[in-house]
Amino acid sequence: MIASLKGKIELLGTDWAVVNVGGVGYKVFVSTATLSQIQNISEVKLFTYLQVREDALSLFGFTTFEELGIFETMLSVSGIGPKLALALLSSFKADELAIIIATGNEAMLCTVSGIGKKTASRIVLELKDKVARSWAVTPLTAGAADSEVMAALGALGYSATEAAKAVVSIPKDPAMSLEDKIKYALAGLSKT
Incomplete structure (x- = not known):
């Protein structure tokens, strides 16, 4: 080896x-x-x-052992080969990819060429807990609304790491609308 x-x-x-x-x-x-x-x-x-x-x-x-680690973790998913895992790492940094998987953000995974809805779902299903345990991922309990906020921030050009940090700062108010959560996250990002 x-x-x-x-x-x-x-x-x-x-x-x-x-x-x-x-x-x-x-x-x-x-x-x-x-x-x-x-x-x-x-x-x-x-x-x-x-x-x-x-x-x-x-x-x-x-160049980093962390990048190699997430690459090898991706290979454990059925249907993901080295070329597709490399494509994911070409689109996201290792820590960003870990956050995307741990938060279940399938929409962000689908932005990579070769990753469809089924493959993204399989990646999240097979790796969510594994990545959350082995990586220091901040938002481990992100719900569907948090994933939607992260996807919206990603569409606005923010990295997955920035989006995850912004999502963590959003108050956990179930009555807060998606639009309000996005506004709150954007306000937090503009302060940094």
């Missing part, structure tokens, strides 16, 4: 990098977030996941 690579970057593609380690070039598939972090440096250390199939060996690399 190849757990990590440290070496010089030889080539960069749209979703991969070639890392030269001791004269051997390893092609490593990376998320767009990882690609942007390694773009302007000559030497890199990547935590890796090795996929072994009959016809290929594929390496997937991440």
Whole structure:
């Protein structure tokens, strides 16, 4: 098992990098977030996941151990392969993805190409408790209304982390309308 690579970057593609380690070039598939972090440096250390199939060996690399952890967690969902898990990490940071899953925000998952309603539901169903236990996720008990507020904030351009923090600050008043919750969250975000 190849757990990590440290070496010089030889080539960069749209979703991969070639890392030269001791004269051997390893092609490593990376998320767009990882690609942007390694773009302007000559030497890199990547935590890796090795996929072994009959016809290929594929390496997937991440700049942080947390990103690798959420990637491996995503692979435990039936129907999610490395390419789809990488697409999720290209759309969201590791902590954002953990919050999205822990709060059951299927709408945000559906914004990723290749993730439909059924797949998003399966991800939330299979990983919600697992992610909530293993990640330091703030809003563990978000309801459907909180998910709708997070989706609205996401549509307005706020990150999942910002949206989750704003949702936590909303008073737990069952009589409060969705519009009022969104206004309250936006007011809290404008203060930061």
